[in-house]
Amino acid sequence: SQQGEEDPQALSIQEGENATMNCSYKTSINNLQWYRQNSGRGLVHLILIRSNEREKHSGRLRVTLDTSKKSSSLLITASRAADTASYFCASFQGAQKLVFGQGTRLTINP
Amino acid sequence: GAGVSQSPRYKVAKRGQDVALRCDPISGHVSLFWYQQALGQGPEFLTYFQNEAQLDKSGLPSDRFFAERPEGSVSTLKIQRTQQEDSAVYLCASSFRQGGQPQHFGDGTRLSIL
Numbered sequence: 001s002q003q004g005e006e007d008p009q010a011l012s013i014q015e016g017e018n019a020t021m022n023c024s025y026k027t028s029i030n031n032l033q034w035y036r037q038n039s040g041r042g043l044v045h046l047i048l049i050r051s052n053e054r055e056k057h058s059g060r061l062r063v064t065l066d067t068s069k070k071s072s073s074l075l076i077t078a079s080r081a082a083d084t085a086s087y088f089c090a091s092f093q094g095a096q097k098l099v100f101g102q103g104t105r106l107t108i109n110p
Numbered sequence: 111g112a113g114v115s116q117s118p119r120y121k122v123a124k125r126g127q128d129v130a131l132r133c134d135p136i137s138g139h140v141s142l143f144w145y146q147q148a149l150g151q152g153p154e155f156l157t158y159f160q161n162e163a164q165l166d167k168s169g170l171p172s173d174r175f176f177a178e179r180p181e182g183s184v185s186t187l188k189i190q191r192t193q194q195e196d197s198a199v200y201l202c203a204s205s206f207r208q209g210g211q212p213q214h215f216g217d218g219t220r221l222s223i224l
Contacts, residue, residue: 033212042114042201042215043153088152096141097166098213100152 005101006089012107019076021104023089024069030092032065034074037086037103046074046087079108112136114216116202122222123192131187131219135204142185143213144177145201153201159185189221197223 007022025032031050035043049056049065049072056063062075076083086103093099115134123129135142141160145153146169155169161182170177174192179185189196199220203213 035215040217042217043203043213044215045212048212090152094166096143096158096160097155097168098143099155102150102152 006087006104008104009102010105010107012109013079015079015081015108015110017079019079019083019106019108021074021087021106023072023074023101025072025089025091025101026070027091027093029067032063032072033090033098034061034063034072035088035090035100037088039085043088076106079106081108081110084108114202114204114214116200116216116219118219119217120220120222122224124224125192125194127192128188128190129192129221131189131200131221133185133187133202133216135183135185135202136206136214137183138206139204139214140182140207141205141211141213142179143203143205144185144187145203146171147199147201147218149198156187156200192221192223194223197221 005024031048033048034046036046037043047058047063049063060077065072084107086105088100088103090098090100117132143158144156147153157177158166159179162179174190176188199218201218203215205211205213
């Protein structure tokens with residue numbers, strides 16, 4: 001079973017534009033994480049936002065969390081070709097079981 | 111090595127054969143996880159180890175799936191009598207300690223069952 005649902009499933013933008021991906025989840029969380037996966041590779045942890053935080057920044061990444069709506073968004077500013085990847089939100093069910101959404105496939109066109 | 115290492119990267123097997131997939135976690139990482147990722151989907155949890163103890167195997171699809179981590183470092187995921195629906199990418203991840211820490215993933219083993 002998957003905890004989150006990402007929206008959109010696929011996104012294609014021009015290099016330099018901003019990309020926004022959304023994630024909705026079902027159960028209460030302590031934190032929510034975003035991961036990136038390049039084609040044929042493993043997942044790379046990008047950022048973690050705790051349930052008592054509303055917004056967090058890391059470089060060109062900005063994550064927001066709305067626990068009342070059970071939703072989060074990931075914004076990538078000034079996109080680059082190297083940002084082309086799939087992006088997943090994930091949260092814990094229990095102490096260790098990380099549950100992922102279906103992901104957003106982001107394509108940055110040069 | 112610096113990261114999580116998985117082998118083989120690709121495995122092709124005939125239906126009914128047994129396969130074994132290996133994961134070398136980051137040295138010193140206590141927690142180790144196995145995930146199954148179908149094409150176009152997010153990873154789905156299979157099982158979790160803390161050191162050598164398998165604390166959660168609730169995600170294993172059937173009793174044909176078996177995982178071990180006998181010395182608390184390298185782990186092996188074994189699938190017996192493989193079926194076509196077992197075709198997927200199998201990802202291993204490790205984290206330094208328990209309790210919600212970010213997980214570090216290997217590049218996975220792509221398993222194809224013919």
